[in-house]
Amino acid sequence: MTSINEFQELMKTLYGDRDLARGPQGTMLWLVSEVGEFIEAMVKREPIESLKSEAADVLAWFCSVCNVLGIDLETSATSKYNRKCPRCKSSPCHCTAK
Ligand SMILES: [Zn+2]
Numbered sequence: 001m002t003s004i005n006e007f008q009e010l011m012k013t014l015y016g017d018r019d020l021a022r023g024p025q026g027t028m029l030w031l032v033s034e035v036g037e038f039i040e041a042m043v044k045r046e047p048i049e050s051l052k053s054e055a056a057d058v059l060a061w062f063c064s065v066c067n068v069l070g071i072d073l074e075t076s077a078t079s080k081y082n083r084k085c086p087r088c089k090s091s092p093c094h095c096t097a098k
Contacts (some may be wrong), residue, residue, distance in 0.1 A: 004074035011063040019064045027068050031061040 002010075011019075019027050038054035066073045080086050085093035 004077065005072070008063040008066060008073050011060055012067045015064055016067055019068050024065065024068045027061070027065050031058070031065050034058045034061045
Protein backbone atom coordinates (compact mmCIF):
# COMPACT_ATOMS: atom_id res chain seq x y z
CA MET A 1 0.00 0.00 0.00
CA THR A 2 1.40 3.35 -1.01
CA SER A 3 -0.04 6.62 0.19
CA ILE A 4 -0.76 9.50 -2.15
CA ASN A 5 2.14 11.32 -0.53
CA GLU A 6 4.55 8.43 -1.11
CA PHE A 7 3.50 8.16 -4.75
CA GLN A 8 3.88 11.92 -5.28
CA GLU A 9 7.35 11.75 -3.69
CA LEU A 10 8.25 8.85 -5.99
CA MET A 11 7.29 10.96 -9.01
CA LYS A 12 9.49 13.76 -7.62
CA THR A 13 12.42 11.36 -7.25
CA LEU A 14 11.95 9.87 -10.72
CA TYR A 15 11.01 12.95 -12.74
CA GLY A 16 11.24 16.02 -10.50
CA ASP A 17 14.20 17.65 -12.24
CA ARG A 18 12.69 17.17 -15.69
CA ASP A 19 9.26 18.36 -14.51
CA LEU A 20 10.74 21.52 -12.97
CA ALA A 21 12.71 22.26 -16.14
CA ARG A 22 9.56 21.79 -18.26
CA GLY A 23 7.51 23.98 -15.93
CA PRO A 24 3.86 23.93 -14.89
CA GLN A 25 2.28 24.65 -18.27
CA GLY A 26 4.31 22.07 -20.19
CA THR A 27 3.71 19.48 -17.49
CA MET A 28 -0.02 20.27 -17.50
CA LEU A 29 -0.06 19.69 -21.29
CA TRP A 30 1.35 16.20 -20.70
CA LEU A 31 -1.34 15.57 -18.08
CA VAL A 32 -4.09 16.64 -20.47
CA SER A 33 -2.59 14.44 -23.19
CA GLU A 34 -2.64 11.45 -20.82
CA VAL A 35 -6.26 12.17 -19.88
CA GLY A 36 -6.99 12.11 -23.62
CA GLU A 37 -5.31 8.71 -23.96
CA PHE A 38 -7.33 7.42 -21.01
CA ILE A 39 -10.57 8.63 -22.60
CA GLU A 40 -9.60 7.15 -25.96
CA ALA A 41 -8.90 3.74 -24.38
CA MET A 42 -12.27 3.87 -22.63
CA VAL A 43 -14.19 4.92 -25.77
CA LYS A 44 -12.46 2.22 -27.85
CA ARG A 45 -13.38 -0.30 -25.15
CA GLU A 46 -9.79 -1.42 -24.79
CA PRO A 47 -9.04 -4.20 -22.28
CA ILE A 48 -9.09 -3.24 -18.59
CA GLU A 49 -5.31 -3.65 -18.41
CA SER A 50 -4.96 -0.80 -20.91
CA LEU A 51 -7.31 1.39 -18.87
CA LYS A 52 -5.35 0.62 -15.70
CA SER A 53 -2.12 1.61 -17.43
CA GLU A 54 -3.62 4.87 -18.71
CA ALA A 55 -5.09 5.64 -15.27
CA ALA A 56 -1.63 5.19 -13.76
CA ASP A 57 -0.20 7.65 -16.28
CA VAL A 58 -2.89 10.22 -15.46
CA LEU A 59 -2.15 9.97 -11.74
CA ALA A 60 1.62 10.12 -12.34
CA TRP A 61 1.33 13.26 -14.47
CA PHE A 62 -1.09 14.87 -12.04
CA CYS A 63 1.43 14.29 -9.25
CA SER A 64 4.12 15.84 -11.47
CA VAL A 65 1.98 18.95 -12.01
CA CYS A 66 1.43 19.22 -8.25
CA ASN A 67 5.17 18.78 -7.64
CA VAL A 68 6.04 21.61 -10.02
CA LEU A 69 3.46 23.87 -8.35
CA GLY A 70 4.53 22.89 -4.82
CA ILE A 71 1.16 21.37 -3.96
CA ASP A 72 1.10 18.61 -1.32
CA LEU A 73 -1.71 16.62 -2.92
CA GLU A 74 -2.49 14.30 -0.01
CA THR A 75 -2.71 17.14 2.52
CA SER A 76 -4.76 19.32 0.18
CA ALA A 77 -7.18 16.54 -0.76
CA THR A 78 -7.68 15.08 2.70
CA SER A 79 -8.14 18.46 4.33
CA LYS A 80 -10.76 19.52 1.77
CA TYR A 81 -12.51 16.12 1.63
CA ASN A 82 -12.24 15.44 5.36
CA ARG A 83 -14.50 12.35 5.57
CA LYS A 84 -17.46 14.32 4.21
CA CYS A 85 -18.59 16.29 1.19
CA PRO A 86 -17.03 19.78 1.45
CA ARG A 87 -20.28 21.38 0.23
CA CYS A 88 -23.06 19.71 2.20
CA LYS A 89 -20.81 18.35 4.98
CA SER A 90 -22.51 14.94 4.72
CA SER A 91 -21.29 11.40 4.04
CA PRO A 92 -22.54 10.18 1.67
CA CYS A 93 -23.07 13.47 -0.14
CA HIS A 94 -26.62 14.84 -0.11
CA CYS A 95 -26.05 17.59 -2.67
CA THR A 96 -28.49 17.70 -5.54
CA ALA A 97 -26.92 15.75 -8.40
CA LYS A 98 -25.91 17.79 -11.46
ZN1 LIG B 1 -22.53 17.16 -0.95
